[in-house]
Amino acid sequence: MSQSGMSPPRNRGLKGRRRFSALLVFVLTAVGLVVSLMLVWSTINSERAQRQQASRTSEIMTALRDIDRAATNAETGQRGYFITLDQRYLASYEFGRTLYPRAVERLESKIRQDTVDTRQDQLLAEITRRGDEKFAELGTTIAMIQQGDIRGAQQRILSDDGRLAMERLRDALTEMEGIEQGLLAKAVTKAATAEYRILPLLSLTLLLTLGSLALGLWQTVRATHAEAQAEQARDLAEARDRADLLAHELNHRVKNLFAVVLAIVRMSARDQPDAKPVTEGIAARIHALLDAHEATQGKDADGNASMRVLIEKVLAPYLSERNPVEISGPEVTMTSREATPLGLVLHELATNAVKYGAWSQEGGHIAIDWRFIGDGAARELALNWRETSATPTPPSGREGFGTMLMQSSARQLSGTFERTFESDGMAVTMRLPHPA
Incomplete structure (x- = not known):
């Protein structure tokens, strides 16, 4: 019986496993990039919440100080009028009496609009009650003076009623101010925490995404190899063509997903000017990861990359006659696992050189070289980055995120990172580590 119209069961099984592997890789890649997008969005929301809290705190603090200023001016006018009977002192009293209700109205508007702490509602009522008591006491005393009851006004001024009302009002104002400053400090801390964690987590997520891609490509090549052993020469050529097409398709989809993430990050800052520096830094690092990924998509079927090619790809956007670089070293092949964190390190060094390093000055120069140290299983690859300039910028003494990112990348590769000025x-x- 002829079976020319039917595929062998084993062949069908290989094709099914290959399709499943491709689907799994695409799903893992999509999930990784969605998680990255969520992290970016969380950071932008934290920054926005901080700005909103800062604006709210500023308005509330202004209202609290206006209430205190209104009470102080009114009390000063009352005392001056009592001592001198000069009507001009009443101008200070009238200013305070006019300012007080407007300040209370602004404070109440902000507290009622966005109640963050229930204690603030209680303090708002306390401030209003104590303020009303104080202005009632001041108004009564001034009325007594105007009616000629100087002795009665004197007794009222010398009593503790006015002093106690003022002290209670200021106690409530101070507590309200402390609560608002605490809320602002929490918002600032939350935004700083989100910004600190976003880039390491984003780098890890994208590294896992590239790892899943490498796994899928390896499985595809393995399936193709198994099929080649069971098929004739013609079938073998067709299988390789399909494998290449699948690999190119996966690579194309990953690049598209990178492009989507970059576009979303940049669009997120379009209507948020204050968030633009954060999103630009994130976009630059994502682009560095994309460069490292593209460096591993050369002719090597295993997804390995040349050290020299990786360096040239990362530095290409910065090179010019004004920004010279000297690159030297033996031929070194790196895996995609090694190329990604190393690409991040090179990107950080290049951007630092442009901002305040050798490339930020006329005549600055950068030399990059690498060599092998040791032999056998203990062999290491030493990569040196040397910047020279006429007036180098001294270190600030503070360890920034870029330094932590480079140290983290070195640890991912079980290596060491050392910087000297x-x-x-x-x-x-x-x-x-780079065993022979």
């Missing part, structure tokens, strides 16, 4: 520039050395 000299009179004519800066030197960075990374040592990575």
Whole structure:
């Protein structure tokens, strides 16, 4: 019986597993990039909440100070009028009496609009009650003076009623101010925490995404190899063509997803100017990861990358006659797992050089070289980045996120990261395990 119109069961099984692997890789990649987008969105929301809280705190603090100023001016006018009987002192009293209700109205509007702490509602009622008591006491005393009851006004002024009302009002104002400052401090801390964690988590997520892609490509190549052993030469060529097409399709989809994330990050800051520096930094690092990914998509079927190609791809946007670089070292092949964190390190060093390093000055120069140290299983790859300039910028003494990111990348590769500053520039050395 002829079976020319039917595929062998084993062949069908290989094709099914290959399709499943491709689908799994695409799903993992999509999930990774969605998680990255959620992290970016969370950071932008934290920044927005901080700005809103800062605006709210500023308005509430202004209202609280106006209430205190109104009571102080009114009391000063009352005392001056009592001592001198000069009607001009009543101008200060009238100013305070006019300012007080407007300030209370602004404070009540902000508290009622967005109640964050229930204690603030209680303090608002306390401030209103104590303020009304104080102005009632001041108004009564001034009325007594105007009616000629100087002795009665004197007794009322010398009593503790006015002093106690003022002290209670100020106690409530101080407590309200403390609560609002605490809310602002929490918002600032939350925004700083979100910004601190976003880039490491984003880098880890994208690294896992690239790992899933590498796994899918490996499974595809393995399935193709198994099929090649069971098929004739013609079927083998067709299988390889399909495998190549699948690999290119996966790579194309990953690049598209990277592009979507970059576009969303940039669009997120379009209507938020204050968030633009954060999103630009995130977009630059995502682009560095994309460069590292593209460097692993060369002719090597295993997804390996050349050290020199990786460096040239990362530095390409910054190179010019004004920004010279010298690159030297033996041929080194890196896996996608090694290329991604190393690409992030090179990106950080390049952007730092443009901002305040050798490339920020006329005549600055950068030299990059690498060599092998040791032999056998203990062999290491030493990568040196050397910057020289006429007036190098001294270190600030504060360890920023870029430094932590580079140290984290070195730890991912089980290596070390060392940076030293000299009179004519800066030197960075990374040592990575690279067995022979």
